[in-house]
Amino acid sequence: MRILFVQAISTETTTSEMVYPIGIVTLATVISNLHTVEILDLNIEQDPFKALKNKIYQYNPEVVFMSLRNIDPLGNKMTSLIPQFITSVKMINILNPTTTIIAGGTGFSLFPRKIMELLPEITYGIIGEGESSILPLLNNLDKPNVKGLCYRKGEDIIVTSPSMEFDMEKSYIVPDRSLLDVTAYQDNSYVQSVGVETKRGCPFNCSYCVYPKLQGKKLRCREPNDVVNEIEFLRKEYGIERIHFTDPVVNIPNGHMESVCESLIRRNIDIKWSGFFREDQIDGKNIDIFAKSGCECFSFSPDGLTQEAMDVLGKNMNIEDVKNAARLAAQTDIVSVYHFMINVPGETEETVKKGINLIDWIYDVHSKNKNLGTIVFNNIRIYPDTPIYDIALEKGVIRSTTNLLYPVYYNPDPYENLRYELEGKHFCKNVFMWQEVNI
Structure with missing residues (x-):
């Protein structure tokens, strides 16, 4: 056929x-x-x-x-x-x-x-x-x-119910990149275009996220050496120099990504990689392993600029976890990128001030090595069957008839312009940092 x-x-x-x-x-x-x-x-x-x-x-x-x-x-x-x-x-x-x-x-x-x-x-x-x-x-x-x-x-x-039980350890088939020329995707200036999976599933309960709905909550991991075999093949066969780990969270469960990185180091595979990291799983030991194995970008997504916001977003994490990861990342030569969601349910003048203080703190902690890539601000995209959907419905941000197939964001008054204000502040600080202009 x-x-x-x-x-x-x-x-x-x-x-x-x-x-x-x-x-x-x-x-x-x-x-x-x-x-x-x-x-x-x-x-x-x-x-x-x-x-x-x-x-x-x-x-x-x-x-x-x-x-x-x-x-x-x-x-x-x-x-x-x-x-x-x-x-x-x-x-x-x-x-x-x-x-x-x-x-x-x-x-x-x-x-x-x-x-x-x-x-x-x-x-x-x-x-x-x-x-x-x-x-x-x-x-x-x-x-x-x-x-x-x-x-x-x-x-x-x-x-019918989605399929979310595929055995990633025993049954995973490495995609045959000869079926579609992978070298046509190497001209990106920012995003690593070639992805590698190490696992599927996400056990967390972030109130806006659809990953558990798409992949299930059970972590299904590939054997670390099989992952590294795929990376080595991409490097040798196609000359791929940069990859992105496509996992919802790259550094869980504890020890799995560390094993992948240790194998990369042991086999001396010259590759640059990135992924989304869970901040409360970062420590001085594993961040060193990540750095030595070729990590070129720590993508952090704490999402909340305050503890109040993180609690509403279901992050099950503390602001101190975010700061600890930032301190450790700032001591490396690796770029860090932070993603935050703005105007989350319960936003007040007090939480806005706290959020601005955290942004300033992030710039300060990265100022010595100048290894802050950027801070990304987004409003929350509303998806069905998520806690944020229920909150948006309760607060009148959406109606039960709202068609979420098309873009709908949680961004009610009176902070509907907060993202732009924070982006203006961030953009100035970012440019001035690199141009060595004091503000």
């Missing part, structure tokens, strides 16, 4: 930082011995829809798997990526009406019912992990019975 995997448009423009689509390449790898597969990433095409049209005509796929990774660009932007996805699906159906269209990806998994209601051209959807379900689905397209399937039954759309 001829299968075409298409990565839907995931950024606002084709000039944005590109990310190698590890998800569809992994699924293509799973079936590549049994089916003929090709992959098209619309994000790296100069004219995405022309490329899609040509591929449908030339390849004439029997099945098209459409991966929707992002429903919008986040970062406080009101742009939706759903219109481009709609256009792609409808174009495939018009050009080849007999093609079976299967949707999947993170974005689809968040809103499977709404997306299938929008697009009757989609026959099936895969919710959550697809490694276990894709082959059984392809082998029985007329009447599939697989976990994580979204399908039509008469006028109804049936949404």
Whole structure:
């Protein structure tokens, strides 16, 4: 069977930082011995829809798997990526009406019912992990019975429970990057474009986050040496110099990432890497291991600028944990980036002052080595089935009829402009720090 995997448009423009689509390449790898597969990433095409049209005509796929990774660009932007996805699906159906269209990806998994209601051209959807379900689905397209399937039954759309049990230690298949040229993704100036998974799942209860819904709460880890084998292959075979660990949190459970890094050091693999770190899991010993193994950026996401905010966001962490991680990171030569959410429920004049004090403290602690990359401020993107959704509904920020498929942020009066004020303060401090202008 001829299968075409298409990565839907995931950024606002084709000039944005590109990310190698590890998800569809992994699924293509799973079936590549049994089916003929090709992959098209619309994000790296100069004219995405022309490329899609040509591929449908030339390849004439029997099945098209459409991966929707992002429903919008986040970062406080009101742009939706759903219109481009709609256009792609409808174009495939018009050009080849007999093609079976299967949707999947993170974005689809968040809103499977709404997306299938929008697009009757989609026959099936895969919710959550697809490694276990894709082959059984392809082998029985007329009447599939697989976990994580979204399908039509008469006028109804049936949404089953997502698949979140894939054994990452015993069953993980390293994506075959020869199926999609990985070297086309090495021109990014900021984001590491090539991702490597070390685990799936997140045990925490952050009130805004969808990771537990997508991957489950149980941590499922790969064997550290298998991770390092993949990294070594990327370095030697493709000349990849920088990678990003795609885990929701890179430094849990305790000891797992440390084992990966110790193996990188022991095998003398020259690689630069980044990931999102849990601050209360950082100590003097493991931060040294991370640094020696090639970490080039500590991405911290404490999210709350105050203890009050962190408590509302369900971080289960203290401000002192954040400060301790910042102190340790500031003593290294590695860049640190901090992500905070602004105008969280319960914001007051007092919490605003506390937040500004923390921003100033972060600049001060990084001033000696000048290794503060940036501080990112975002409002909270509201997703269904999260505690923040319930708070927003209770406070009248949204209604029960609000369509969250499109960008909706928690940002009520009277602090709806707080993010801009903090960005102005931060931008001045950041520029002046590098230009050695005292303020």
